[in-house]
Amino acid sequence: MAILKVAQMGHPVLRKKAKALEPTEVRTAPFQKLIDDMMETMHEYAGIGLAGPQVHESLRLFVAGIEQPDGSLRVMPFVNPEVTPLGTVTTEDWEGCLSIPDIRGRVPRPDRIVVRALDRRGKPFEMELSGYPARVVQHETDHLDGVLFFDRMTSLASLTYLEEYSRFWRGHDEDND
Numbered sequence: 001m002a003i004l005k006v007a008q009m010g011h012p013v014l015r016k017k018a019k020a021l022e023p024t025e026v027r028t029a030p031f032q033k034l035i036d037d038m039m040e041t042m043h044e045y046a047g048i049g050l051a052g053p054q055v056h057e058s059l060r061l062f063v064a065g066i067e068q069p070d071g072s073l074r075v076m077p078f079v080n081p082e083v084t085p086l087g088t089v090t091t092e093d094w095e096g097c098l099s100i101p102d103i104r105g106r107v108p109r110p111d112r113i114v115v116r117a118l119d120r121r122g123k124p125f126e127m128e129l130s131g132y133p134a135r136v137v138q139h140e141t142d143h144l145d146g147v148l149f150f151d152r153m154t155s156l157a158s159l160t161y162l163e164e165y166s167r168f169w170r171g172h173d174e175d176n177d
């Protein structure tokens with residue numbers, strides 16, 4: 001496995017629409033290695049999600065840590081993800097991005113979604129999510145369409161550097177609804 005270089009905001013790959021994959025492509029050895037390398041890269045930089053374009057691969061793939069019903073965190077790949085919001089509730093909460101280091105901002109997003117994707121064998125699955133995991137999946141799916149979290153903010157007033165976030169905001173607003 002290898003740690004990949006993470007594209008930083010301003011790199012054109014982060015603004016491109018990424019290419020969908022065929023199930024047969026998903027099963028190839030190079031693609032399996034890409035999934036493993038992305039998981040390793042995500043762990044290295046302590047992220048909760050990482051999308052293909054963030055490692056200069058303009059492909060519709062992301063990896064994300066999804067909390068399981070038993071509370072454990074399972075890191076999973078999502079290939080060709082399609083997100084459908086459920087209900088009308090929107091929540092605002094803090095987001096960060098490995099491609100926009102050391103900045104946090106508050107982003108409104110639908111609270112409940114269903115995501116349909118292919119797994120690492122190219123088999124379709126679907127998952128209903130709410131709260132933080134739903135937010136992570138939407139943030140990562142946005143990367144596949146060239147969208148960054150700044151684009152989703154309704155106001156830039158909450159933008160904060162990580163140091164100030166730790167000083168003034170962390171913990172004050174957790175579990176925000």
Ligand code: ZN
Nearest residue numbers: 096097098099
């Ligand atoms: Zn991101």
